[in-house]
Amino acid sequence: MHDHRKLGRELDLFDTDPLIGAGLPYWLPDGAVVRHALEEYIRGAELRAGYRHVHSPVLGKRELYEISGHWSHYSEDMFPPMDLGGEQLVLRPSLCPHHALIYRSRSHSYREPPLRMAELGGMYRSELSGVLGGLTRVRAIQLNDAHIFCTLDQVAAEARGALELIRDAYAALGIEAARYRLSLPGPGGKYVADPELWRRSADLLAEVLDGVDHEAVEGEAAFYGPKIDVQIADSAGRESTLSTIQVDFHQPSRFDLHYIGPDGARHRPVMVHRSIIGSVERAVAHLVERHGGAFPAWLAPTQLVALPVSEGELPQADALVRRCAERGLRAEIARPERGSLGARVRDARLVPYQAVIGAKEAAAGQVALRLRDGRKLDPMPAAEAVDRISASVGAHRTELWD
Ligand SMILES: [Zn+2]
Numbered sequence: 430m431h432d433h434r435k436l437g438r439e440l441d442l443f444d445t446d447p448l449i450g451a452g453l454p455y456w457l458p459d460g461a462v463v464r465h466a467l468e469e470y471i472r473g474a475e476l477r478a479g480y481r482h483v484h485s486p487v488l489g490k491r492e493l494y495e496i497s498g499h500w501s502h503y504s505e506d507m508f509p510p511m512d513l514g515g516e517q518l519v520l521r522p523s524l525c526p527h528h529a530l531i532y533r534s535r536s537h538s539y540r541e542p543p544l545r546m547a548e549l550g551g552m553y554r555s556e557l558s559g560v561l562g563g564l565t566r567v568r569a570i571q572l573n574d575a576h577i578f579c580t581l582d583q584v585a586a587e588a589r590g591a592l593e594l595i596r597d598a599y600a601a602l603g604i605e606a607a608r609y610r611l612s613l614p615g616p617g618g619k620y621v622a623d624p625e626l627w628r629r630s631a632d633l634l635a636e637v638l639d640g641v642d643h644e645a646v647e648g649e650a651a652f653y654g655p656k657i658d659v660q661i662a663d664s665a666g667r668e669s670t671l672s673t674i675q676v677d678f679h680q681p682s683r684f685d686l687h688y689i690g691p692d693g694a695r696h697r698p699v700m701v702h703r704s705i706i707g708s709v710e711r712a713v714a715h716l717v718e719r720h721g722g723a724f725p726a727w728l729a730p731t732q733l734v735a736l737p738v739s740e741g742e743l744p745q746a747d748a749l750v751r752r753c754a755e756r757g758l759r760a761e762i763a764r765p766e767r768g769s770l771g772a773r774v775r776d777a778r779l780v781p782y783q784a785v786i787g788a789k790e791a792a793a794g795q796v797a798l799r800l801r802d803g804r805k806l807d808p809m810p811a812a813e814a815v816d817r818i819s820a821s822v823g824a825h826r827t828e829l830w831d
Pocket of ligand 1: 523524525574575703
């Protein structure tokens with residue numbers, strides 16, 4: 430596997446500037462394309478799975494995090510508060526408190542749960558500069574987050590549904606889980622105390638992992654509850670958590686969340702926190718390392734390069750690129766003055782589809798496709814090539830051709 434920091438710079442995906450600061454990478458146009466494609470995939474998968482998206486601000490008052498418990502259990506990872514007109518504002522260390530307030534802002538009947546609230550939102554962590562580098566330890570994080578407000582009876586099915594979204598995403602991204610971990614509290618005082626609730630949540634998650642190869646590890650739980658962590662491994666074999674599913678009885682009670690039951694009384698929902706791809710930063714870092722820049726076609730910054738053999742085929746190459754753009758595909762021309770055909774093919778080695786157009790193809794309205802994996806296809810009508818590529822990209826396939 431590759432080092433994503435080195436490759437990210439070489440491929441013009443992202444970079445940092447000391448004036449912006451350590452742990453605060455910016456995204457160049459090609460990197461932004463990969464990121465947007467990933468975000469679009471996640472939003473689409475969530476919509477199909479019955480999630481509704483919200484937006485909430487990256488700041489909140491200090492009191493909010495005192496209620497959520499972040500202030501007493503997590504403040505060493507938070508940026509110091511900002512004083513403003515007698516108030517203290519905090520850069521949020523997680524999205525949960527905002528989502529709890531959004532839930533609380535409207536009344537809910539027992540017919541609504543499971544209520545699935547999702548957001549790809551910003552959060553901040555005051556990492557020390559010594560551990561920063563690339564996209565894996567950053568201070569500004571874009572989190573693929575969601576909270577499911579549901580009844581106790583619904584928790585296992587919702588957690589299983591989240592696990593399925595995670596599996597589908599890994600297949601589309603061409604990545605693999607290193608292992609599944611059931612993360613439990615360890616000795617020490619960073620957890621909220623309620624042994625009975627911890628036991629119940631841990632039992633529920635263990636039930637969800639029944640039949641899935643996993644390890645139970647103490648000391649890795651969130652401060653408010655146990656979680657399922659899906660671990661990935663980096664180029665040096667170091668493990669980190671990409672996806673999580675957590676069961677939380679604590680925050681619903683801290684924020685006094687409820688729904689009205691069929692009996693007309695107030696009932697407390699459970700909160701399931703879940704993230705399919707974790708932070709966008711870590712997910713892209715892993716994709717770069719795993720694929721060495723040869724992303725699945727639906728994620729590739731450039732999906733097709735048109736290669737006219739000579740100046741004479743430029744109009745056909747132009748038309749092909751326009752046809753691709755109309756279908757939402759990212760295509761560009763590598764013009765003959767950029768070198769021999771062989772040199773241009775080598776330059777485009779990370780582009781999944783290379784469409785060679787010689788005099789014969791131009792006259793027949795055809796293209797000769799070369800795939801990134803070295804396969805050369807027989808010339809076919811340009812329209813057919815674009816249709817098939819568009820279908821494959823639209824279905825988030827990792828196979829280039831079938
Ligand atoms: Zn959460």
